[in-house]
Amino acid sequence: MGGFLEVTDVRKSFGNLLVLDGVSMSLDPGEIVMLIGSSGCGKSTLLRCINGLEKVDSGDVRIKSETLQGNAREARRARKSVGTVFQHLNVFPHLTVLENVANPLRVVRKMNKPEAGERALRELARVQLSDKLHSYPAQLSGGQKQRVAIARALAMDPEIMLFDEPTSALDPEIAAEVLDTIRDLADLGLAMILATHQVNFISSFAHRIVFMADGRLTADGTPHEILVENTDPRLTRFLARLRENT
C-alpha cells in the first residue's frame, strides 16, 4: 500500500554521534508497530523525526505524501495527523485536566470554548478521567497524567499515534492502567508506533515488531517472526535480557 507514512533512508546525527544511520520504514493506516531496541539505540530520535521535533540530516519523512522536511508551514500541516505521547508525562502543570485537553483544541484548532470543552469531556471519558476534570496535574498519579496526555493527543484527531516509552517512567502497577488504555486505542483503527520495553503486553495486539540497533532497523516482522522464529543474534540477546528483567 504505502504512502501513509513513509520514512526513507533517514540519517540524523548530533554532533559526532550518528543516531539514525539510514532508517527506512513504512506504516499502513491502522497498523500497529512496536519499536524495540536497547536504550540509546535511536528509537526516540526516530519518533521525534516522525513528528517533526527533529529535522533529519538526509532522507525524508512523508505523512500522506506531505513531507516534514519542507518549510515550517508544510511541516506543520504534515504533522497534524501525528499525535505523540512522551515518556516524561509532559502534561501542562498550569492547566486543569480539562484545560489540558481543551486548550490545544482552542488554540490550534480554533474551536470555541463550549465545543472544545465538549470534545475534551469525551476524550477524558475514554481514558476514564471524568472524575478529575478540575484537578491539576500535580494532584494526579503518574498513570493519570499519562492518560491525560493520551486524551490530549487523541482530541486532535490524529491518524498516527506515537508512543515514546509511555510507561517507563511509571510504577509497574500504574503502567498496567496506561497499557490497558493504549490497547483500547487499537480498536479505534489508529495507526500506532510504540517504542516500549513491554514486549509481552504490546505484542499481543501489535501487527508488526521492528527491532532497532545502532541507528538501523535490523529486523522487521510479525510478533511471531520476531519473538519466536528470529535468528538474529543481537535480537535474541536483547530479548533474553528483556525477559530476565520482567
Place this chain on the structure above:
Amino acid sequence: MGLDFSYVRQAFPFILEGAARTVEISVMAFALALLIAYAVGIARAKHIPRWLAFPLRAYVELFRGTPLLVQLFLIYYGLPQIGIVMGAWTAGVLGLALNSGAYMSEIVRASLLAVDRGQAEAAEALGYGRLQALRHIVLPQATKIALPPLTNSLASLLKESSLVSIIAITELTRVGNIIYSRTMAPFEIYLTVAFLYLLMTAVVSVVSRRLERTSRAWAAS
C-alpha cells in the same frame, strides 16, 4: 533630649502627599519596567539574530553595571545637551524603569529557561506555533516562577525611587528633606519617612504572598 514629633504631625498632609507621589512614580516605573523586562527577557531567552542580541545585552549590562543615580543624572541633565529634553517626572519614571527593567529582564529570561523544555515540545507536537506555545504554555509557567522575584523588584523600586528626589521630584524623601531644612530636626522626620517606606514595602510583601498562594494549586508537587 527627647524627640518632638509635633512639627511632623502638623506637616503630615504634606508628608502623605509625598508618599502618594512615591507610590505613583513607583507604580508607573514598575509597569514600564515589566513591559521592558518581558520584551527583553523573552527576546534574550530565544535564539535571535546577533544584531538584535547585542544591543539587548548591552542594555542589560549597562544599566546593571552603573549606579541608578548616575543614570538619572545622565537622563535628566545629560540628554538635554544632545537635544533630548524631558520633564523631571518623565526622566524619573524612565530612569527607574530602565534600571529595574534591566534586572527584571534577567528574572524573566531565567524563568523562561527554567520551564522544562518538554513543555514547549509537547505543545509543538500538538501543533502549537512558536508564539502560541510561548503564550499559552511556557509564559504562564515562567511567570509563576518569576512572580516572587518580580514582586521583590517592586519593593526595591519603591525604595530606590527615593533617588529621584535629587532631580527635584517632590516625593517622600524630598518632602523629608524639605521638612528637615525647616526644622533642623532630622531624626523625627526621617524616622517618619523610613516608617512610611516600610509600610509600603510591607504591603507589597503581603500582596506577593497572597499571589503566590493562589498560584500554588498547580505546583503542589
